[in-house]
Amino acid sequence: MRSMTPFLAAITIISLVFPSPGLSACQIQSSKGKTTGRHIVKLKPNVKMSTFLKSANVNATFQWEDLHAFGGEMTQSEIAALCNNDDVRSISEDGVFETSASTYTVQKDARWNLARLTASHNLAADKRFPPYYYQPSAGAGVDIYILDTGKFLG
Numbered sequence: 001m002r003s004m005t006p007f008l009a010a011i012t013i014i015s016l017v018f019p020s021p022g023l024s025a026c027q028i029q030s031s032k033g034k035t036t037g038r039h040i041v042k043l044k045p046n047v048k049m050s051t052f053l054k055s056a057n058v059n060a061t062f063q064w065e066d067l068h069a070f071g072g073e074m075t076q077s078e079i080a081a082l083c084n085n086d087d088v089r090s091i092s093e094d095g096v097f098e099t100s101a102s103t104y105t106v107q108k109d110a111r112w113n114l115a116r117l118t119a120s121h122n123l124a125a126d127k128r129f130p131p132y133y134y135q136p137s138a139g140a141g142v143d144i145y146i147l148d149t150g151k152f153l154g
Contacts, residue, residue: 026083031095038094039079040071047087056085107132 028039038061043052045068053060053070061072071094074082082088107114110132116123118133 026080026088026091028079028083029090029092031093034096034098036094036096038071038073040069040092040094041082042067042069042089042092044068044087044089052087056082058082103135104133105136105138107134 041058043049047068049063049065049068049070053063058070058074058078059072060070063070079091082091108131110129112123112129114132115129119130123129
C-alpha cells in the first residue's frame with residue numbers, strides 16, 4: 001500500500017497541472033436559490049465591450065457599461081469559450097432575489113420626505129403620497145448627535 005501513495009500523489013498533481021480538455025478551469029459563480037437560466041459576464045477593465053461582443057459572437061440581452069458587464073442566455077459551448085477567454089474577469093449565474101412584503105412595516109400617512117424614499121416616481125407637493133415601507137428594525141442601534149451653535153444667521 002505504501003508504494004501506491006507516491007503514484008496516486010503523482011496522478012493528482014498531473015491532473016491539476018494538465019486538466020482534461022473537456023473541462024474548463026473557469027469557476028462559474030453559482031447563485032443560491034432561483035436562477036433565470038441566464039449568465040452575467042464581467043469583463044476586465046481594459047477591454048472595450050462593443051469590440052469584445054462582436055469578436056466573441058455572443059448574444060448579449062443586457063449590457064451594463066458602468067459595471068463593464070453583459071448578460072444573456074448562452075449555450076454551454078459559449079460559456080466554455082468565455083471561460084477560456086483572457087478578456088473575461090468572471091462569469092456568474094443570473095439569480096433571482098426576492099423579498100417578502102411581510103417583512104416591512106407600512107406607514108400609510110407618511111409625510112412627503114418619507115414617502116419619497118420608497119416612491120417609484122416623483123411626488124407632487126399637493127397630492128396624496130404613496131405609503132412608506134421600512135423594516136421594523138430601522139434605526140435600531142443608531143445614535144444621532146445634533147451639534148448646534150445656537151446662532152441664528154437669518
